Amino acid sequence: MYKISLRQILFLLMFSVPNTLLTLGILVIVNGILSGRKMMFQDKLGIVFFSIVGISFLLNIFFQRKIIAYSYRMIYENEMNIMRYFLQSSLSQLEKIGMQRVYGVIEDMRIFTFLPGIVATTITSIITLLICLFYFLTVSVFATIVVVAIILTIAGGYFWASKKLEGRIKHQRELNDRYFRIVDDVLRGFKELKLSDTRRNKLYENFLRPNRATSSEVESYVAGKYLVLNLFSQYGLYLVIGVVLFVLPVMHFFGKDQVSSLVVVLFFIRGPINSLIAMQSFYTKSIVANRRISAFLKDIKNSPPCNTDENVAAGGKRLEELRFEGVKYHYQSASSEKPFSLGPVDLTINEGETVFIIGGNGSGKSTFINLLTGISSPHEGKIFLNGKEVRGDNQHYRNHISAVFSDHHLFYEHYEQYSLENNGEYERLLKIMELDKVIPNNDDVAARKKFSKGQGKRMAMIFALLEERPVLVLDEWAADQDPYFRKFFYERLLPELRAKRKTIIAVTHDDAYFRHADRIVKFDYGKVAKDIFINVQEMDTETLKLW
Numbered sequence: 001m002y003k004i005s006l007r008q009i010l011f012l013l014m015f016s017v018p019n020t021l022l023t024l025g026i027l028v029i030v031n032g033i034l035s036g037r038k039m040m041f042q043d044k045l046g047i048v049f050f051s052i053v054g055i056s057f058l059l060n061i062f063f064q065r066k067i068i069a070y071s072y073r074m075i076y077e078n079e080m081n082i083m084r085y086f087l088q089s090s091l092s093q094l095e096k097i098g099m100q101r102v103y104g105v106i107e108d109m110r111i112f113t114f115l116p117g118i119v120a121t122t123i124t125s126i127i128t129l130l131i132c133l134f135y136f137l138t139v140s141v142f143a144t145i146v147v148v149a150i151i152l153t154i155a156g157g158y159f160w161a162s163k164k165l166e167g168r169i170k171h172q173r174e175l176n177d178r179y180f181r182i183v184d185d186v187l188r189g190f191k192e193l194k195l196s197d198t199r200r201n202k203l204y205e206n207f208l209r210p211n212r213a214t215s216s217e218v219e220s221y222v223a224g225k226y227l228v229l230n231l232f233s234q235y236g237l238y239l240v241i242g243v244v245l246f247v248l249p250v251m252h253f254f255g256k257d258q259v260s261s262l263v264v265v266l267f268f269i270r271g272p273i274n275s276l277i278a279m280q281s282f283y284t285k286s287i288v289a290n291r292r293i294s295a296f297l298k299d300i301k302n303s304p305p306c307n308t309d310e311n312v313a314a315g316g317k318r319l320e321e322l323r324f325e326g327v328k329y330h331y332q333s334a335s336s337e338k339p340f341s342l343g344p345v346d347l348t349i350n351e352g353e354t355v356f357i358i359g360g361n362g363s364g365k366s367t368f369i370n371l372l373t374g375i376s377s378p379h380e381g382k383i384f385l386n387g388k389e390v391r392g393d394n395q396h397y398r399n400h401i402s403a404v405f406s407d408h409h410l411f412y413e414h415y416e417q418y419s420l421e422n423n424g425e426y427e428r429l430l431k432i433m434e435l436d437k438v439i440p441n442n443d444d445v446a447a448r449k450k451f452s453k454g455q456g457k458r459m460a461m462i463f464a465l466l467e468e469r470p471v472l473v474l475d476e477w478a479a480d481q482d483p484y485f486r487k488f489f490y491e492r493l494l495p496e497l498r499a500k501r502k503t504i505i506a507v508t509h510d511d512a513y514f515r516h517a518d519r520i521v522k523f524d525y526g527k528v529a530k531d532i533f534i535n536v537q538e539m540d541t542e543t544l545k546l547w
């Protein structure tokens, strides 16, 4: 997923090459003065030295600031990309992937903030190393071969050992994914955990503690290994210096007068070599993070892109007929038990109908609602909107529907097309839902306050109605309402919406109000067990209750 382009490499080279040459200039001056050699600009060496330092300083400020800006832009763009794919994925994909992986991937992405800076330092270090080795070559070819052979052996050992650590790093990231799941349980299940000390202790002792303990073990193991590897490599350099100081002069590969220059060069390349070594742990972590991000994107990318075409997004279309033909949906099950299947469902819903969906717990009502709202797509069968089959990206279809789900969510911000300010319909709905006393004014912030469960559902209903879409889907909306609002919903709101030819599909267990439907569809074990298309209003409540 993260690849550095040729343009970016060229940009980094534009910084690294002059920066390295300037730094080498400093080395040459220091070396020249120490050895007493005559050099260019001999009289003005001090000025040259301070000029080089000044230019190098300014160059670093200019490029490093650009690199920092680029790094953060890259992170934010990628965060947005991940969210874009996430928003385009289907419900079943999200369920398969698991929410906690999103947090993990966002954390993985943070590591790449350092990437451009690290690549720049890597290039600088490699160039410095190559130039120093070239200098070595001018002194003695054999000495260079010996030095390169020792450095390569140490580097090879380092890379081999750090490659072996990839598995541990991956394990650590997986432990973090599981940790985020526990954090999710702690945050969402806070009240349930507060209530039971057994539950709280089990979460803490059996899940959180082993997870964090293993994580800390793995992390300190990896950090410890890298420490040993880094020390091994740093001390390996003393080995090279020792060979240059004591072994090679004895073998007469160069004179004693050259030893000091070579050792200064070796001390000089210590920095770049140490940087290259230290960066290896970053590269290993980046490789693991990159693989995890790519796997996540692969899992999530398989859905068609959202169509954000203006006409499609406009909504407010007409619904003449909504038809299900042989629609089937199967959940996947990780365990050996038979997963739930819905269908085949054959159903036609007409404009202006008020349809109640009833059935026992687990009979498939919410699964049907997910298909009806286009949030899930059928595995078999077809759905037709106004006679046209709904295929591929079904955003156009979804734009006909507003819904209040049983686990509805009120957003922190206002993402809708309509405005709340100076909106007469909003004020009217606030009044009839008796929320005008709770919400002091009609700005966006006031609409996001903390509501009670029933109030929250009423607010969600207001938002759904303000969308002015032809179909309104409600999943157990009245379940959280007090008797007054329950009655209000069935006896005042539904008739008002019916009079406006709104098509209403409501999941309900309120048998006392069944007579307010035009039609009742009953689900049983995933199948439509009854589809009563009669004038239910004329039936008595007792008969309806028997359903």
Ligand SMILES: Nc1ncnc2c1ncn2[C@@H]1O[C@H](COP(=O)(O)OP(=O)(O)OP(=O)(O)O)[C@@H](O)[C@H]1O
Residues within 6 Å of the ligand: 095, 331, 332, 340, 359, 360, 361, 362, 363, 364, 365, 366, 367, 368
């Ligand atoms: N994401 C899922 N993965 C696997 N099985 C699921 C999933 N969601 C629901 N099911 C199963 O599908 C069946 C039908 O569930 P559904 O939520 O549609 O029932 P329901 O009629 O709405 O029930 P209730 O009245 O309790 O809300 C259940 O057996 C449930 O275990």
